[in-house]
Amino acid sequence: MSQTRRVRLSTAALWVWGVDAVAGVLAVWHGWGILITPERTFFWFMTFADLVVVAVAVWLGRQWPRHADIGPDGIVLLRQRVRYDAVTEIRLGDVSAKPFWLAFWLPTSLVVGLIVALMGSGSFAWEVLEIGTANGRARLRWRTSVGHDEVVKALRAARPDLEPRYGLDGTAPAQDFSPRMSVGGGLLAACLAAWAVIGGWSGLQLLDQSTLEGPYSVEATSATLTRVTDRLKGYDPLPDVHPEYQTWNCDRTNYLLGPSSDVVDLHLKIVSPNVPEATADAIEARLRHDSGMAPDDYLFRVGGTDSDVSIDIPVVDTLYIEIFTGCVHADDLPALQQRLDAMAAALGAR
Known part of the structure; x- marks a missing residue:
């Protein structure tokens, strides 16, 4: 019984499935980037590009x-299975992969592209075999002649009545079982190279999620808020004035990632257009004195280097006091809001 022999065609499939695996990993990695950078559309785009690469790689593989x-x-x-008795034609020839490498290198490296342009087409020759049957034509390519010669030898041994013809019919449709090494393939490879560089670089950006400021410890921030609150004594209640809260996401060091949703700045606002101007000025002046601000200060950092609690009293005709915690962990917000509630109550806002 004759034994089946295996002949290597090309390593293209290995490269394609390798790209598919890398694209799958990057799709998961960039998808995680969407969760931590909801304000940015960049990682949505990159995840979509990764999935496109996965689909194309699977299709080619x-x-x-x-x-x-x-x-x-x-x-x-x-x-x-291409049965020997179904073969109607055997064509041999060669094709140059130079258009592929020109299309790949010229967009990515002009110097290498010019070197490739100066090289002869024969340096990039691939052996081609076309097997024609009544149901269609199969086209195979090899970088070296070893596998090519082995398949041709098997065909000639099985079908001695068919003499191989030299010269390829470029207009005849055929099913390609190896890369065509054409200009389109080179441009596709160049796009894949650009995707790999951008995808890898953007993935590395996710490793640094540090913020420009903070996060400051909840202990130090709470201690600063408590210390300021303890100084606020004897403020009259402010009817119909209620504390308002707003959360700001702190900017990351890496602009690409956008503001952080895990490190935030909690703002307490005591604002009312109904408080008489004289009353508002008196409250604001007293707050400046009690918190250690100078009479002409409008933005003052209360804490030391271990916290970033600040008080903002802008120049307006109505009551406007804003106190913020600085950048802290989002998980610490409930405890800090209790401290700010106590401070607002001390100022007369409930």
């Missing part, structure tokens, strides 16, 4: 087999 199995009754390519 299913078309390009790594091996051809030469059996006693035919050649198997991707589970498709």
Whole structure:
């Protein structure tokens, strides 16, 4: 019984499935980036690009087999058997992969592209075999002649009545079982190279999620708020004035990632257009005195280097006091809001 022999076609399938695996990992990585950078559309775009690469790689990988199995009754390519008795034509030839490499290198490296342009087309020659049948034509390519010669030898041994013809019919449709090495393929490879660089670089950006300021410890921030609150004595209640809260996401060091949703700045606002101007001025002046601000200060950092509690009293005709915690962990907000509630109550706002 004749034994089936396996002949290597190309390593293209290995490269394609490798790209597919990398794209899958980057899709997960960039998808995580969407969760931590909801304000940015960049990682949405990158995740979509990763999934497109996955789809294209799977599509190409299913078309390009790594091996051809030469059996006693035919050649198997991707589970498709080309029976020897069904072969109607054998064509041999060669094709130059120079257009592929020019299309790849000129956009990515002009110097290398010019070097490739100066090289002869024969330096990039690939052996081509076309097997014609009544149901269609199969086209195979090899970088070296070893696998090519082995398949041709098997065909000639099985079909001595068919003499191989030299010269390729470029207009005849055929199913390609190896890369065409054309200009389009080179441009696709250049796009993949650009995607790999941008995807890898953007993925590395996710490793640094530090913020420009903070996060300051909840203990130090709470201590500062308590210390200021303890100084606020004897303020009259402010009817119909209620504390308002607003949360600001703190800016990250890396602008690409946008503001952080895990490190935030909690703002307490005591604002009312109904408080008489004289009363508002008196409250604001007293707050400046009690918190250690100078009479002409409008933005003052109360805490030391271990916290960033600040008081903002802008120049307006109505009551406007804003106190913020500085950048702290989002998980610490409930405890800090209790401290700010106590401070607002001390100022007369409930």
